[in-house]
Amino acid sequence: MGAVWVYAEVTPEGPHPAALELLTKARRIGEDVAAVALGPGAGAAADELGRYGAATVYASEDPVFADHPGRPAAHVLASLTADHAPSLILFAGTYGSRDVAGRLQARTGSTLMANATDVLAPDRARTEIFGGTKIVDVTLAGPEPRLVLVRPKATAAEPSGGTATVVAVAVDVPADARGARIVERHEEAASGPNLDEARVVISGGRGLGGPDAFAMLDELATTVGGAVGASRAAVDAGWVPYAYQIGQTGKTVKPDVYLAVGISGALQHITGMKGAKRIVAINKDADAPIMKIADVGVIGDLFSFIPALTQEVRRRAAS
């Protein structure tokens, strides 16, 4: 059986947290675990990747990987795969990793499974469908390496205390295979934590009636140090950008507290937040499906409840 690899996204700030989750999982299903880290920061990340279970880190610091999304990384990964024949490669379910995995699939002609919630063996993975109400076990067949995209936060990252041997990767990406080039990077900094890491997430749905009401959620979020999310309905209506979307076709979050404000609770949305420790729903409709999974359902007018809650939290903080 070949090795289990993790494609680790890296930046000068370190490895993406999902890479550490994937390594934790890889250790449990394979004896021979390696990581592939491509781009500035790869060398520095190798220590941490080793600590989480990578025995080998195939690394390159070449800026081509940061400047050109997807294509060069897929090219180099295809070449590493041909040389070393891993059985399975795990990818985080991020925009960036999806691009690499999708292109790699064209080269390897091997199976790709997305949205895995668990990986049970090099040839078996698990996912959920129908809004998370059904668990589906899938056997992966066909040529190796099998490619699996794993939903973030599906596993808790745990270090194993190992060290990695770093193998420098020769980068040979022809100019016409570099592809599109990033010319500007813009941060739209939220004032608080980002959605993936926030301990409290306050999400708005169709019940907010428009973009303006999101200011009310922002205020509560700032007061509790949380982040604001949205249901697909609010994003489709153009009230907030796609980056806010939580659900089947958006982010999965696992905060300590999730406030679903004016969200009916379509299965599509629930998939993205049902792992929250405590769920509070605020809605004028007592029969909204979200009430079935809420720990507390508050029935009434969100436009007066949310400001009142914000005020109460401030009052308690002041006393």
Added chain:
Amino acid sequence: MNVTALVKYVPEPQGTPTLGHDNLLIRSGVDGALDPGDEYGLELALQLAEASGGQVHVVSMGPDEAMAAVQRALAMGAASGLLVTDPKLRGADALVTARVLAAAIARTPADLIVAGAESTDGYTGTVPVTVAEMLGIDSVTAVRRLEAVADGFRIERQTEAGYDVIACPSPAVVTVTAGATEPRYPSLKGIMAAKSKPVERVDAADLGVTDLAATQSVTQVTDSPAKAGGEIVQAGDEAVAKIADLLAEAGVI
């Protein structure tokens, strides 16, 4: 500029999906629609074609009913369509789908190929870039804005931190995020005109795609553990206190 838009016919998003005895999603004989997620890219395609005097060609793969998705795209303003439909393609995975779509797209020259970011029923989200690799062209995903410029496209791509501006040569495959455009409704005139627009129907063999082997199989489907219900309270001062208490218990305030 000529643009090809990929559209998928999906089971009605508001409906209740079901699995057949073979553990495959039932797509035939259920109410379906053009995937709402595809409409954002289709709208972008229509706008680009209109601005440049070009045309939009629509490509789809699905059961016979999927023609309804092609018809809707034509009614919105696309000029022509191609539906790949074949019983052998039932249950096709991402790889087979990409092979089919790449072959279908290659039949009609295009400067840009647009798709949705992920389908409402499968949400794999990788098929468009696999198609791009098979066609040997560039790709940019999660596009929220695109303009044609001298040497290709200037694109704003959604990222976790905000957005990147990307210079992308033509031709390219792009996936467009929800909310990037406001899709138009087909007019009655458009619906009537759609009926006489050219649409081709082909199967896998017509496209020369013969490797249709399934490489994933579902071994079992079980119910997730149901979450226990909670309590319902009326909004008011007590409810405010209750939720503030809950936040305090969670150590958040």
